[in-house]
Amino acid sequence: MFQTDYAQRVFTEVSERTPWEAEFLQAVREVLLSIEPVLKANPGLEDTAILERVVEPDRQIKFRVAWTDDAGRIRVNRGYRFEFNAAIGPYKGGLRFHSSVNASILKFLGFEQVFKNSLTGLWMGGGKGGSDFDTHGKSDAEVMRFCQAFMTELYRHIGPDTDVPAGDIGVGGREVGYLFGQYRRITNEFTGVLTGKGLDFGGSLARTEATGYGLCYYTQEVLRLLKKDSFDGKIVAVSGSGNVAIFAAEKATQLGGRVVTMSDSSGYVYDPEGIDVEAVKQIKLVDRGRMSAYVNTHPKATYVEGRRVWEVPCDIALPCATQNELDLSDAQGLIQAGVTLVAEGANMPTTPDAIEALRAAGVLFCPGKASNAGGVAVSGLEMAQDSQRLQWTFEQTDEKLQSIMKSIVANTLSAAERYGLGPDLFNGANIAGFERVVNAMTAQGVF
Numbered sequence: 307m308f309q310t311d312y313a314q315r316v317f318t319e320v321s322e323r324t325p326w327e328a329e330f331l332q333a334v335r336e337v338l339l340s341i342e343p344v345l346k347a348n349p350g351l352e353d354t355a356i357l358e359r360v361v362e363p364d365r366q367i368k369f370r371v372a373w374t375d376d377a378g379r380i381r382v383n384r385g386y387r388f389e390f391n392a393a394i395g396p397y398k399g400g401l402r403f404h405s406s407v408n409a410s411i412l413k414f415l416g417f418e419q420v421f422k423n424s425l426t427g428l429w430m431g432g433g434k435g436g437s438d439f440d441t442h443g444k445s446d447a448e449v450m451r452f453c454q455a456f457m458t459e460l461y462r463h464i465g466p467d468t469d470v471p472a473g474d475i476g477v478g479g480r481e482v483g484y485l486f487g488q489y490r491r492i493t494n495e496f497t498g499v500l501t502g503k504g505l506d507f508g509g510s511l512a513r514t515e516a517t518g519y520g521l522c523y524y525t526q527e528v529l530r531l532l533k534k535d536s537f538d539g540k541i542v543a544v545s546g547s548g549n550v551a552i553f554a555a556e557k558a559t560q561l562g563g564r565v566v567t568m569s570d571s572s573g574y575v576y577d578p579e580g581i582d583v584e585a586v587k588q589i590k591l592v593d594r595g596r597m598s599a600y601v602n603t604h605p606k607a608t609y610v611e612g613r614r615v616w617e618v619p620c621d622i623a624l625p626c627a628t629q630n631e632l633d634l635s636d637a638q639g640l641i642q643a644g645v646t647l648v649a650e651g652a653n654m655p656t657t658p659d660a661i662e663a664l665r666a667a668g669v670l671f672c673p674g675k676a677s678n679a680g681g682v683a684v685s686g687l688e689m690a691q692d693s694q695r696l697q698w699t700f701e702q703t704d705e706k707l708q709s710i711m712k713s714i715v716a717n718t719l720s721a722a723e724r725y726g727l728g729p730d731l732f733n734g735a736n737i738a739g740f741e742r743v744v745n746a747m748t749a750q751g752v753f
């Protein structure tokens with residue numbers, strides 16, 4: 307497993323301290339394994355206890371969220387914010403509202419966010435938060451009352467120069483609007499305290515599209531540099547049908563790919579003619595319905611209940627739903643069907659054994675903390691626009707996004723090259739993200 311005593315010791319200590327935090331341990335293990343070449347080249351790092359400090363959040367906040375449903379019943383959920391590391395900028399990372407949310411999941415997301423934000427080259431530290439509140443089946447009024455109750459506690463911990471949350475699973479434009487409104491009312495301040503805001507009140511053009519578009523720009527650059535190829539004519543499998551999946555499918559189609567699948571947690575749609583993304587937007591974003599409705603208007607498509615998209619043969623796979631949604635047997639199926647590239651739109655969607663199998667089979671594997679960094683990158687650009695009280699055009703923002711995604715690929719490959727790893731996108735991303743944070747922490751003294 308580990309090649310250095312230092313990484314092994316730190317991983318053992320973290321595992322013994324919180325053995326129940328499975329997702330967090332999975333994320334820590336991946337990063338520690340990847341950055342071992344840095345530890346070997348810099349044995350003095352152990353004396354600075356840098357790993358012990360990097361794996362420990364600056365602060366963890368947990369709170370009660372009491373709100374009233376439409377029937378007048380008082381409900382209670384748990385709210386969280388993990389302020390993980392602010393060495394390179396204010397804490398930055400989304401809020402997730404989903405019944406599966408717990409401390410381990412948010413801690414893993416906050417940890418990943420530190421290195422992802424570092425890769426963007428912008429001044430953003432890492433954090434994550436959320437609640438076990440599920441927006442499915444709730445009325446707009448219930449979602450509003452929940453968001454107001456959530457922000458009534460969260461507001462005291464965040465601020466435009468302290469901690470700037472955004473959306474994630476279950477938190478889209480509607481929720482960000484309610485959260486922002488409550489923050490503004492409580493503080494009597496109009497500041498860029500959240501990103502992903504509406505375009506009429508401090509939002510950035512291209513933020514909604516940014517994660518999915520960025521994923522495709524990253525993939526396009528990897529294909530160009532490492533395969534002298536492009537999306538053109540490729541069969542693409544996308545999982546999920548939320549914010550990331552919809553705009554990944556849209557951009558992949560614009561770049562010449564044929565997206566044949568999309569899904570939700572109930573099942574997937576296969577459309578051999580290419581998914582009609584506008585129809586998916588109508589179902590998921592306007593009607594707030596289920597993917598199964600797609601076949602009502604697209605008779606050549608099929609809906610497969612309770613299964614994952616990875617059984618459909620494809621050239622490019624873009625997992626865009628949730629963590630650990632592509633496992634070893636999915637990876638083996640994809641390899642057998644001839645997949646050439648897997649790029650993560652979701653955070654940690656591929657299990658460690660699946661990553662190993664894909665990489666061993668020569669499949670180009672693009673890790674989420676690099677390939678899905680476009681969303682937070684445009685959040686960083688939204689913060690810049692809010693500070694200036696100016697809004698850039700869609701084209702200006704999209705151009706900056708493209709250039710950030712290209713520079714992430716370049717920095718990743720150059721970090722891998724420096725440690726003699728060849729064109730290793732996976733370890734290169736962890737190393738490049740880690741090095742910037744370590745340099746900043748070292749320069750700022752022990753904390």
Ligand code: NDP
Pocket residue numbers: 473474475476477478517546547548549550551569570571572626627628629631651652653678679681682
């Ligand atoms: P959304 O809530 O908009 O969409 C989530 C999608 O994933 C839905 O289709 C949902 O289906 C599906 N899904 C959720 N949980 C499961 C599950 N357990 N099994 C199968 N499908 C599931 O979220 P986003 O699109 O914003 O986020 C998707 C992923 O991308 C997450 O991992 C998130 O952390 C990551 N990400 C998001 C960014 C952003 O800017 N939004 C930025 C970077 C990463 P259903 O409706 O049935 O629940």
